[in-house]
Amino acid sequence: MALAAICEKSLSAFDHLSALVADSMHQVDCLIDENLKSDIPLIEQIAKHIIYAGGKRLRPALVILASHIHGTVSAQTIALAAAIEFIHTATLLHDDVIDESDLRRGNQSAHKIWGNTTAILVGDFLFAKAFELMVQTNSLRVLQILSKTSAIISAGEVRQLMETHSFDLSLETSLQIMGAKTAELFGAACQTGALVAGATEKEAGELYLYGYNLGLIFQITDDVLDYQAQDDSRGKIPGDDFREGKITLPIIFAYQNATEQEKAFLEKTMISLEQAPDDLERARDLIINHGGFEKSLALAANLCEQAQSCIHQSHQFKPLLTGLVQECLSRTK
Template sequence: MLSLVATDLHAVNAVILDRMQSEVPLIPELAGHLIAGGGKRMRPMLTLACARLLDYPGTRHHKLAAAVEFIHTATLLHDDVVDGSGLRRGRRTANIIWGNPASVLVGDFLFSRSFELMVEDGSLKVLRILSHASAVIAEGEVEQLTAQRRLDTTEETYLHIIGAKTAALFAAACRIAPVVAEAGEEAELALEAYGRNLGVAFQLVDDAIDYASDEATMGKGRGDDFRDGKMTLPVILAYARGSDDDREFWRAAIGGDRTSDADLAHAIQLIRGCNALADTAERARQYARRAIDSLATFPSGKAKAALVEAAEFAVARAY
């Protein structure tokens, strides 16, 4: 996908660099720390690849892909404050370097920039899609916060949370391409479904990685979700399948009373022992297959192959 959209992505990066500037020096300094920090640019690349799939010849999608990245970056800045994270993509988080107030306010700045870009595009439909996604993301983050340290969180609630906080932006990033390409509602719905299913698969793998990978590979602190008491699918499955002793451990761990490295190691042992990681990975593969199936009506070619590969990468990665 990166090879397919390289020229377009260069144009998007130019928009990002231009629009993150401000007369207030701290804003580009802090925003640049995260935006230039080695992110995959997955969401804007999806917008570009979907436009290529539809043979869109224009350039409107460049600004809109930049808007998508600004929305994503703003949510990361806010998330790191909420979670108290110290590491992202192998680097210290902005909130650790500049403090929580600066991170929140620069996140607000990037949200505002994204809406400026949407308004400049002039499409009310695009504005509706991306603004709705922004609201849904915020709802998902709040729902995740209320589910934190709650062992009665169901798999259904968890899937609803990740559908909002992660998959909504994937879906919107894909849907705006057929809007600007004027490809029709059928293409919009198909690519929205692709993005939504890809986003769920992506987050399922992300949540499994927290218990399966190492800090150097992930680029973030190992066990962060565990120590934060987040009810991700590996924990939900392990708690449901555990013995009375196992459940007692989970009650203490998710409650915040057992969060040492030894406790994390025990949690990983329990998760692996009941196949919770393997089953989380299998669910991710199911969503990835649904994403790929959503592309069935589009003609074969480099763009379709890249989108299929993206879904396969989402479930095969270790970071």
């Protein structure tokens, strides 16, 4: 679909993106279905349980958008977008086991239905399938980038497991973990999508930085919403991070300015996980009182400026790219 045909002022940037990539995403879904076929029906059942559970599908959409920006959407773009979605889905399966999450995208988590071992092994299967699809791009450079990205994501998982249940976690370390677990795949999606469409390394590098910052913004706002949202429209139960003792930016900022008594409360509830029914509300009040939400969103706003600085002023897609980071910053679900 031509860009001019979808740019109506009544639509949001995310709506514009969805319209632009709709036909290509249908091809991605067909390729995903084809690659999930197996002699072991459980593999397909578990993978589809999470892939088609209503996620935003931002990462494969960014692959397609990047190819639009620097050329045309080809069979290589479609294979790459499916590979990116498989990598993301594999990390979700692993994450839910590690975090012992009950819900994913509004549905019961795969490990709750089929068990931890099965969920982890299907995640491994999806990683392997992702690399099969990468080969179809006929690009050694794409393989290099996504191999490195997969290693960074895995290392980020380990680092999160080691460090995010402690108030010794610094702002810098928290951003590094977010970068590894979330932003890196956003950046790689933009970078490789551009490369398969013929972009130069410099052009693809600029889109990587755009995607990386977009990913950080997405994760920061997600962490804020975990305390602010009133429903589970994101596929997560509000307050999950608190209940799991996950130290995120809003809590880090609150803890930095908390009294000794307040720090003792946060350590008891989030480190020792000794929680009473009203403790989540009290933690939310502490975050508000000490500017945790405000400071987190101010940081995200700064990243928004950095993302937009990667876009050339004369770029045909500048309004869409700018709109995506702004809407990501202000999203409410």
